[in-house]
Amino acid sequence: MVRTLPSRRHLARALTLMPLVALGACKPAADVAPPSRPTLSLKSGSTPTATTPSGAKVEPAVYSAPTPGSPGALMSLAPLVDTVKGAVVNVEVQARARPAMGGMMQGLPPGLAERFGMQGGQNPFGEGGGAPAKQGLGSGFIVDPSGLVITNNHVVEGADTVRVKLEDGRAFDAEVLGRDSLTDVALIQLKGVSGKLPFVKLGDSDGLRVGDPVMAIGNPFGLASSVSAGILSARARDIHAGPYDDFLQTDAAINPGNSGGPLFNMKGEVVGMNTAIIGGATGIGFAVPANLIQALLPQLQETGVVRRGWVGLAVQDLTPELARALRVDAAKGAVVAGVSAGGPGEKAGLREEDIITSVGERAVDSAGALTRAVALLKPGSEVKVSLVRGGKAMEVPVKLGTRPTQRGEEEMTPRDATPAPLSKRLGLRLSEAQDGSGGAQVVAVESGSAAERAGLMPGMVLTQVGDQKVSGVAEAAQALTSAEPGSALLLRARVPGQDGALLRAIEVPQR
Incomplete structure (x- = not known):
């Protein structure tokens, strides 16, 4: 359960995040290429392009509210709820154990940690570090009919299994595609989806004004499809949860289990994702702005991590x-x-x-x-x-x-883009270079492998293999895997942030 503190004298003293369990890091299995997935185009105020397997166009759920004061003007939120609730999901996770701290709680300043009453890495949710955790509950929302779901990082971090339940009773296992602990955003993919699923679109959070009505739907305390409403109370709140705090504040009721759930405007667009609450207070909740989520989605879908x-x-x-x-x-x-x-x-x-x-x-x-x-x-x-x-x-x-990883932050590894034969043969895993200048970046080197004997190290970016210039993983992998067994290949590499090039020679093992 979330621990709440009695005093409300200072924001930092009462700040509490909302997972029912805190989970650790979850990494993809090595040597497994990610399956092909639909590509989202989620621009502010636009409709995502999506089709069913048959090729039919699918439109998101969008509610057209009457103009206030006009005949038939909105007197109840029931029509809006009926329009969007099918795309709001319950997220259930299971893990073998929980670390002392997770998600956005990592790296808290000592003063803030003391205000939580934490000593020696104690978990702020009332359990000791390393205590076993069997299950956690959260919320999420579908943004593509193929089953792409946005939720909080702290909901799925370190999960061994993730299962998502829809409002209509259907349930799916899910895979975590990407996470960003610094903004508490995660993207997951439902497995075994047939046909189309209800989904909603991201709206323009920059267009919100303080006082605009908003509505939240989620799974507080396991009470599925709970609806609450209120207004936007403030913008650009810094609650000292991370370096990129820019939260929307709302008085719509937010409780443990609402984590990852959507905050809607009156058009049925998601303008925020409910993420944090003030312990011991009423009517003070915080949501990640939709425009920030939109900016992160391409990287989360492509590589699973965010490079800044x-x-x-x-x-x-x-x-x-x-x-x-x-x-x-x-x-x-x-x-x-x-x-x-x-x-x-x-x-x-x-x-x-x-x-x-x-x-x-x-x-x-x-x-x-x-x-x-x-x-x-x-x-x-x-x-x-x-x-x-x-x-x-x-x-x-x-x-x-x-941006380098700072002390106390989780080191995120991109999804492996290396073909399995390359990893097994040379002991080398690659991903697309993250500094935007092309090449194939080394993300892992197996101990005792040909890659280690060649002096390759994680972080190096390959720009040439043999006589071939390489601009990405596909070209580097093709050149390496097609090399003659027993031959020696010249590699040209660079280290991001350093001038000059490095030369290495890798001996290709006999098959």
Whole structure:
């Protein structure tokens, strides 16, 4: 059960996430290529393109509400509930054991951990670290008729089995396709789906205004298809759950088991995913914005993990006092307090005391806004950074790197894209390079294998195999697997974030 605290004096003191169990990391089996899956096109306010096996077009459930004040104007939410409830699912997970901390609870600052009453890694939900966990409950929603479901990372993290139940009584086993612990978003695929399933579309969360009505459907305390309604209470809430906090706040009743469930607008579009609550409080719940989920979906579906842009700066909010001390007229922005040696920011010429006001087309009014703006950009891409330096406005082009995993964060491994013969023959697993500049990235090297003897290490990116330049896994795998047994292949590789190339030679084993 979720532990709640009696005091409501401070947000951080009472913040509680909502899983009934906390689960650990779940990794795909090695040497198993992922099955082909439908590709989503989920742009804000648009309808996903989907067809049934017969080729018939399938439309999502969308409710057209009458104009307020007009004849037949909405007096009850019942028609809206009837339209969308079939796409809201119950997520049941089972695991052998639970770690001390999971999902967005990882890496909490010591002060916040103390406010939870945690000592030595104690689980914030009332159980000790490493306590056995048999079952957990959560919610989710279908976004494609083939059975793609969005839910919370903390609902499915570390699950040995995942089973999803629909409102109409049908049940399916499910596979976790991808997870992002930093935003608590996960994507799962139902297995054995025949025909079409009801689904809903993601709406534009940026279009919501404080005071707009919203509705939540989920599985609180195992009470399936429970409906609650309220308004959007606030936007852009930072609840200290992670580096990319940008939560929607609502007074619609959210309880343990609602995790991963949808928050609807009055058109039946999902504008948020219910994720966190305030312990000991009533009417204060938080949801991940739909636009953030939309930005993560392509990577979660393609590789199972999210790679983010990185500048390599330590920043803080520009306050009126800092503005006066720096003798600038800027009212909002992010002040550079430190620059990582050798990072993208240093290479681009960014300096301490620069005041960053925008990244690309996104305005930056705080340190958090800068962090979120950069994280949504693709590693390896170039972006213009607008800043104020010494009272003068200027623009600096920056080529983004890949954000490294921070201390206390879960190390996420992309789904294996390596053909089984390559992994077995050479002891090498590859994925598409995550820095956006092409090549096949080494994600695992088997001990004692030909790959290890060649000096290959995880993180290296192969750009040439033999005489062939390679731009991805398919080309690298073809060149490696077609090599003559007993031959030696020249490999050219690079290490992200470092200059120059490395040369390696791999001896191809006899068959």
